[in-house]
Amino acid sequence: MNLNEFLHMGGYAFYVWTxxxxxxxxxxxNIILPxxxxxxxxxxxxxxxxxxxxxx
Amino acid sequence: xxxxxxxxxxxxxxHFYRIAGRLIPWLAGACLLLVLAxxxxxxxxxxxDYQQGDSYRIMxxxxxxxxxxxxxxxxxxxxxxxxxxxxxxxxxxxxxSSAPVGASFTFLALVTGxxxxxxxxxxxxxxxxxLTSELILLFLYLGVIALHSAIExxxxxxxxxxxxALVGVINIPIIHYSVEWWNTLHQGxxxxxxxxxxxxxxxxIPLLLMAVAFKLYYVFVVLMRARCEVLERERNTVWVRELxxxx
Numbered sequence: 686m687n688l689n690e691f692l693h694m695g696g697y698a699f700y701v702w703t704x705x706x707x708x709x710x711x712x713x714x715n716i717i718l719p720x721x722x723x724x725x726x727x728x729x730x731x732x733x734x735x736x737x738x739x740x741x
Numbered sequence: 742x743x744x745x746x747x748x749x750x751x752x753x754x755x756h757f758y759r760i761a762g763r764l765i766p767w768l769a770g771a772c773l774l775l776v777l778a779x780x781x782x783x784x785x786x787x788x789x790d791y792q793q794g795d796s797y798r799i800m801x802x803x804x805x806x807x808x809x810x811x812x813x814x815x816x817x818x819x820x821x822x823x824x825x826x827x828x829x830x831x832x833x834x835x836x837x838s839s840a841p842v843g844a845s846f847t848f849l850a851l852v853t854g855x856x857x858x859x860x861x862x863x864x865x866x867x868x869x870x871x872l873t874s875e876l877i878l879l880f881l882y883l884g885v886i887a888l889h890s891a892i893e894x895x896x897x898x899x900x901x902x903x904x905x906a907l908v909g910v911i912n913i914p915i916i917h918y919s920v921e922w923w924n925t926l927h928q929g930x931x932x933x934x935x936x937x938x939x940x941x942x943x944x945x946i947p948l949l950l951m952a953v954a955f956k957l958y959y960v961f962v963v964l965m966r967a968r969c970e971v972l973e974r975e976r977n978t979v980w981v982r983e984l985x986x987x988x
Contacts, residue, residue: 697794701796707856712845719966719969
């Protein structure tokens, strides 16, 4: 089987690749969001702790 | 003794945070390997279906995603019950952390099903029992997320969310048996039936690989979310502050 044939998916290329593309997108976003959120939370807590110290 | 000690430690937020942090890369790595194997067998090795051609390859995402949408809901509601009865904080954390992942898989099951349905059924959507009850599942997940974000106090929110999740459990057997109880356009079960699965091994292998990969995916993503939730809940403790300032 050559690459063109593979990408063509027997005429169902649009349906198959849209499905796999959306799945990839959703699954990757679900990893990025909590990873970014964790750094944000930690930075937030550190900033508040520094501010509390400089005020006291 | 060692066993109960392990659970005692896991129930402490600090240890949970640390152990989860160590587990995540391994689970993610194993998940990635299984996904790659599943894609290889699903897209390259498995032959085209004699009726559906290559369009059936969407099933390697659709079916595991639909399984996960039910599985995660049961875990979410189960953890919700444990949180309500025994007031275990970690169970509350798992409940709320599961909702976005469950919603994502439900969304994927609906969307991929719809995309497959267009060439195979000739329509993107029908209001048959299976599709409708799965759509209600998505709304239940979204309801859980919305309810949680609407209540300021995190423990109060967890309790409210657990009750909503438990009430929604009624939908799970409805989804599962919908194809038997009603005359649906959606087909009946192929794999999860008591006699031999009516699917060829070359198609069953990628399906099961993807199913296990999605399970692992849920575990490590829910752990990632649970770590965030633990940090938020413990933000005034010494260990979280020390952790934050290390960075």
